[in-house]
Amino acid sequence: MRYLFEEYAFDAERRELRRGTDLVSVAPQVFDLLDYLIRNRERVVGKDELIDAIWQGRSVSDAALTTRLNSVRCAIGDSGEEQRLVRTLPRRGFRFVGKVRETLAAADTEAVADSGAEAPKPALSLPDKPSIAVLPFANLCSDPEQDYFADGMVEDIILGLSRSKSLFVIARHSTLAYKGKAIDVKQIGQELGVRYVLEGSVRKAGNRLRIAGQLIDTTTGTHLWADRFDSEIGDLFDLQDRLTSSVIGAISPQLERAEIERARRKPTDNLQAYDYYLRAFAAFFNFTEKASIEAIELAKIARELDPEFARAYALGARC
Structure with a gap:
């Protein structure tokens, strides 16, 4: 087993x-x-x-x-x-x-694989309210080191969506396994037990930023909404808010958009501190001693740049 x-x-x-x-x-x-x-x-x-x-x-x-x-x-x-x-x-x-x-034991799974068929994962039942998984965003920058930025964007979008009491939002830990993989959204919906999937990409060039997103109904494979957002880096948090609100509005007109508006709050006004926080956050998820030490140092720099940046303190303590 x-x-x-x-x-x-x-x-x-x-x-x-x-x-x-x-x-x-x-x-x-x-x-x-x-x-x-x-x-x-x-x-x-x-x-x-x-x-x-x-x-x-x-x-x-x-x-x-x-x-x-x-x-x-x-x-x-x-x-x-x-x-x-x-x-x-x-x-x-x-x-x-x-x-x-x-699920089946590994030996049984291999026996199924040898026969040419893949052992299906059991489908999870859908919760009693709208459910969504935000998949890791694709980094379209020429610099692969900017992956941390795309991952940080996803984390903030998940936090924004989770502020709505009418939504069931899958934690980021559960969606990391799909990073860089081309998997049918219907299969993802069955494995995670969600009705909706948000896919997206981030392109960062100089001082400009573009985020593209598309919302898909996993039960039918239908695209419910797609859009892209362009802004200066200085308007990053406003861009995140617009994307989050658009997703909620696309899922259901009855969802509590007001709850999102009430809870909206910038994590910091210092974009340089926020950048160091995203780097620390990416290092933390490597789950190694060396990476955790690096994350602590990066979080420390973020705190020094903005002594009131609460998330940087929390991430340092978590590391």
Whole structure:
């Protein structure tokens, strides 16, 4: 049996953890701890139970257990501050709270592949309100180093869309697996359980910026809306707001556009600080010690440029 959550695939039989197509290096004890938490995800697992299961009754300090849990979180892109997937319940224990899908074991999947057919992923049911996934935007700049800018734009658009209480918005972690891949939107809709997909591209040339976007109904493949927005770099936040509002208006006239307007707020007036923040954000998602150190330094520069830039402080703490 394989367990799928966000962009990760956990294969207990092969003792493999994969993020997309990449194999994540995990220490054996950390792997066993993650395995036990996933298999018992329907309940809270106490500290003593974990020690008995993983350390087989050996005396283990709280610090050692905390270190292993932090390693588990690091391996799956989580953190002790966020606790998006592995949650600590004070004085009670721990629980894996991520949404998990079970599929065939890797060996069975390979057998299907050898027969010339691809094992389909189970389709997720649609939520009871409009749901959308924002796919990674294509970087059309001649400089591949500008990928961080396109990724940062997507993050801000997701934040803008999530301010509407009438929308169910898929987290960025779940859509990263589709970056650079040509996949049918109907398949994406089934795998993520969303009705709408927003695709787009970013082109940055000198002081000019162009964002193109298209909204697609995943159940029919119909293009509901497409547009492009041009502006000076100095009007970046206004451009993001216009794109976000246009997407919401295209999905349904009844959605709470007023909620978006009320919550709209520029993260910073300092565009140089914002640029360093986007670089730090991109480095953070490499999930390595070296990249995290780089992200901390970049976030520090952003804070120095704008001491009131709250997101830069939050990202530094997250790293």
